[in-house]
Amino acid sequence: MMWTVTRKLVLTFTVLVILIPIIPMMLWSVAETWTYPSLFPSELSFDNFTMLFDTYSLGKVITDSIIVSAIVTIVSILLAVMPAKFIGTQHFRGKIFVQTLTMMPVMAPAIIVLFGLMGVFVKMGIYKTFLSLVIAEAVFLVPYAIMVLVPIFKNYDSGIEDQASTLGINWLSRLLNVVLPNLKTGLMVSAMYVFMSSWAAYLAVSMFAPRTFNTVASLLYPAIYNGQYSNGMLASLTVLFFIPSIAFLFISTWIIGTDKMNNGRI
């Protein structure tokens, strides 16, 4: 009885802590007029969203943001899989050192690493291109992807690959039907983390994105600091910033939850 009450209290508190900052933001995004001392907006409309879409081609900005984050996620996961598998499944001297080494790009201050990359990109002639943006984001996100995947590979039964090959199954079928389903949950968690981080990336976008290229984050952060937007427009932009991340989070959680191999556990 006591436990149930405590649990309900904790749950209510947690929900409130999460929702309290979000509720005013949601209300501001759809408020036509909201003046003191009213507790709620007196009129509701989607004018803020309409204005954003009209003024800043927000449809294109959101599409570009999704494309960049999706490509960075795919690239980062692909680059992280082999080192993570190596670190997770092999025993060798200096393993901890190697694992630490993979985290080096995120240990140094981001601005220093990005300036270093800028020099390299200028020499390569790819500075301020889509490619330079993807590489710059991946440099910071591959280490995290590795960090998430290493424990997954530590628990990975690499014997199933030998088992499948002794049953005459070729490498492509092994990869698609045996290896990937076994790693699905881990890959999903890693991808979720990388996607959300890329979605929220601002510094790399501001330094390496082509001049006409914007992401939702690159619009939102200056808007907050410069004060050029009304409360309503800022709130609408923030809501738009949230939606893809939350959608990705729900999709990933659903995929993990339906994972029959792990009974929904990671």
Added chain:
Amino acid sequence: MSFLEIKGLFKTYRGAEKPTLQDINITLEEGEILVLLGPSGCGKTTLLKTIAGLEEQDSGEILVDGGSIDRLPTEKRPISMVFQKAHMFKNMTVAKNINFAPRVRGMFSNREEMDSETQKYIDLVKLTGLEDRMATQLSGGQEQRVSLARALIVKPKLLLLDEPLSALDAGLRIEMRTAVRDICKQLGQTVIFVTHDQEEAMAIGDRIAVMFNGKIEQCATPEVFFSRPASKKVAEFFGWKNTIPCNVDGENNISSAIGNFKMDTSVEPGERLLIIRPEAFSEDENGNIRGAVKHASYLGVRVEYVIDVNGIELNISSNSREVKRIGETISLNVDPEGMWIVDDEPEEEEKVQSVKKGFFSRRK
């Protein structure tokens, strides 16, 4: 020409002091079950993995049904393997685990054939009713049955079983070893079965190859191992406990500290070892071997003694219902059928495979 021929196989792991496989020569006829028996680390699993193509030999040749398979990758070899760990495809049901390999290899011409073949092997390994159960919901014994079925359904020319029963509890092991032998014999399947359990080897194998230090020490039928082991090491592995130095003359007379015997033996005269099975002794008041009981264990159907005969300790297994006390004198006779002469070989370091792990090694 035999169905499987392994000729002069050598394999040394990188960084190892000794070869893991040394001059392995094995022949196997179609439908025969060969058991590879030996202590842990003697090279049994390496040999299976080399045959399967998961490890590469340094030299030597492997022929299956007359053709060399040395250059074939694992998935192209006409071989299936069941591992110590069942390695279930956890994202699949029992039925899909079993028909996965033949399905992706295009071995079925239509859905009906796939269903009937799958059911046939499910019934064969006695998993009827569990077709739609997820692989994650199976017991250890059921997992190994699935492993066996999915290895058999691809109709391999050679089936390799690497200690598939070692993770099971004692009762299930006995049940499963009978099942494995029956199923393989029913299908006429050629099998190499690896174990470190001599009882399991005797129960399953048509022939047994005993391995020590990466070498095949003796390859023969189970009866031969029980009655005529080739060396002291093999004898001890098969439960021959009493090893007594003796002298053999040219007329089959054997003299030792526990007495003199005459037995039909073809060994060269000289210093040898007389080995005697514990159950070859029988209590007899007029017996010519007399010793003092040093230790007695009553085990219900038999009594096990350790007795001292002229300074030599003998292990005796007696059917007598009367238990002798410690210090009491016991008189024994010995059945010549339970005695054998082997060479007095120098003690070799038992710890085989002092394989220094390479710089990189796969995590166990």
